[in-house]
Amino acid sequence: MIKTDILIIGAGPTGLFTVFEAGLLKLKCHLIDALPQAGGQCSEIYPKKPIYDIPGFPEVLAGELVANLMEQIKPFQPGFTLGERAETIEKLEDNTFVVTTNKGTKHNAPIVAIAGGLGSFEPRKPLLENLTNFEDKGVAYIIKDPEVYRDKKVVIAGGGDSALDWSIFLADVASEVTLVHRRNEFRGALDSVEKVQHLKNEEKIKLITPAEIVALKGTNALEAVVIKKAGDNEEEIILEVDSFIPLFGLSPKLGPIADWGLDIEKNAIKVDNTLDYQTNIPGIYAIGDVNTYPGKLKLILCGFHEATLMCQSAYQRIFPDKRYVMKYTTVGGVTGFDGSKKEAPKAVVKKIE
């Protein structure tokens, strides 16, 4: 069981900054995120896009902002459970919570801060009638262990980086790799596009474009896919395969959090914005894009503010008898849990002769 003071669900900018504000109050944090890396949307959707409304940063790339936040919170040694989705929550008799992920990892904390953004990122599934019947029986949306595909016939669908990169990788593993995309053009790193071109020329990857997989065949497990080729020479191809990997990117879904008994409105969690962004369940807060209240704006800068107030409230909840007075970092500096100490250099007081 992982124990911490504040358990943060979602490692996007709001969740990361919470670690800093909690750290100033000497509260420890642990973050859970369904994505394999920290940063949330900033890392997953638009790492190369510039953001212009972070106070004090005239322009900062989303990916850089995440890197800066990671640097800023480093002294407070946050723990991470990445690549796992927070699935269930349970309140114990001592008023603390246990949050369990889809992989069974358990976390215990007196405070839960949901900084879940738009929800956890789930693979986008193509609209094929019997798709779910073949899940884990030939159809997979995420490649966990490439060895599963050794000497197998694999068809990949999609036109982005992950479709290109996995086609390249599996070309050396699988016995046959077919890449199907609706267009002749691919959107990915130039390097990957060129590599696929090269592997196609070497006949290590079979490319079928513009085309779409329109049906799946098989009795118990997947046996073949039906590929509809578009354009001038329209035709239907039946391709025998062991595996079909649709890679159409990820889309966020509120997911299991929606079943935690929290007040939900407009796909967001209702919180008390007059005070501390607490939900209807005392001890559970919701901050950043995942919450809603009158006048809510889904902005990173608003998430930072919400995280800051939420930490003050969390402190009072954990230490109801302590009288706390907020201290500026210019006054108190930053003392990390790692023993590091940052503080303003003392002014020189010296007589001028």
Added chain:
Amino acid sequence: MSDISIKIIDRDGVQHEVDAPTDMNMNLMEVIRSYELAPEGTIGICGGMAMCASCQCYVKSDHELPEKSDDEDAMLAEAFNVEDNSRLGCQIHITVDLNGLEVELAPEE
């Protein structure tokens, strides 16, 4: 004031005729959100960067629309329920030329 009129069929098939301002730097996705014709969290998820397809709509009238950018084109190539008249609402800037535009929201993925 220079509003134009747009017909929008929502995901339940209900038609709405709404006024859209041309002087507020708005796009079609934002107009739809401003009238709450689709629930928050189901449209404009990426905020308008052509990085999701939650604002996909079918253009029913024969208005001449600005050409698709490479980003929009690539996103539509990976979206579902795509038709020849599919566009991303977030990439359609509201201008006076679009008066009388008719669109239908694509189903939620």
